[in-house]
Amino acid sequence: MDDVDRQLLVLLQQDASRPYAALGQAVGLSAGATHERVRKLRERGVIRRTAVDVDPAAIGRGVLAFVMVDSTKWVGDSGDQFAAIPEIQEAHVIAGSASVLVKVRTSTKEQLQDVLRRMYAIEGVSGTQATVVLETLFERPVTP
């Protein structure tokens, strides 16, 4: 994992549809060598997959909120329960007063409310504290 690998990751995070020849030119390698580098990054699990980036607003997910979930018992093993709610995009076990933090995307505030309702149905969940996003300043890939 040298500097060339890091450069390649940055470029591929911006646009993974670029030909290997162009990628190689950007980092000073041939297409073949570039291909081999990227193949190994995949093999090592540094690159997990190639995927399209979808605009949430364009598919009716214009409302974003973060929700702190309080619980009376351990819910760290209830990942599947949270995953069963499709509007939840991320779920993390956290340190601090709450026990789980989830990122929710819905179409409307009413739907957000409904998601909260469904979270209360999860065993051990005793409270929620929702923070609605007014404006997203930026969302970007992690820089290597």
Next chain:
Amino acid sequence: MDDVDRQLLVLLQQDASRPYAALGQAVGLSAGATHERVRKLRERGVIRRTAVDVDPAAIGRGVLAFVMVDSTKWVGDSGDQFAAIPEIQEAHVIAGSASVLVKVRTSTKEQLQDVLRRMYAIEGVSGTQATVVLETLFERPVTP
């Protein structure tokens, strides 16, 4: 934006390297028609880009935290200031007691502390409230 489009988005979010012929077979279309569908999804901005997904831990970003930022003045226009800190992956203006919520990925807790220090240097920032993630249950694309 019909059901076939939604299916295509799901498939492309899972794996955008699949050939159009295979994609088409999955949704019951020819390769040419599938290509046309995807082209239009890009044109409309539903698909923003194609990018690789990088494992944060593999590039030395194993520590994840969410930070609520308090301020004494309006920092909603300071997006560039937050963006200048590379460890910040997302920044959102929020409703509620704090004014900005950021998602931070660092290598160590010490580096997290340093990020907090740099955030205090931003004009108007008066306090931070960091929540460290112990375990990420899941992170997934938005489902159309």
Next chain:
DNA sequence: AAACTATGCAGAATGACATTCGATAGATCA
């Protein structure tokens, strides 16, 4: 209702590109 128009699809043709391979140069180790 008939004609017209627009849209979406299938299937084939073309060219770009990914992928593979052999050869070479440099690096590491004994």
Next chain:
DNA sequence: TGATCTATCGAATGTCATTCTGCATAGTTT
């Protein structure tokens, strides 16, 4: 020094994206 291993280049090959033509369907106008 010799041997082994790794990374690279450049070329060969096949796959696949992309484009185009023709057709069918649905919607619109007269």
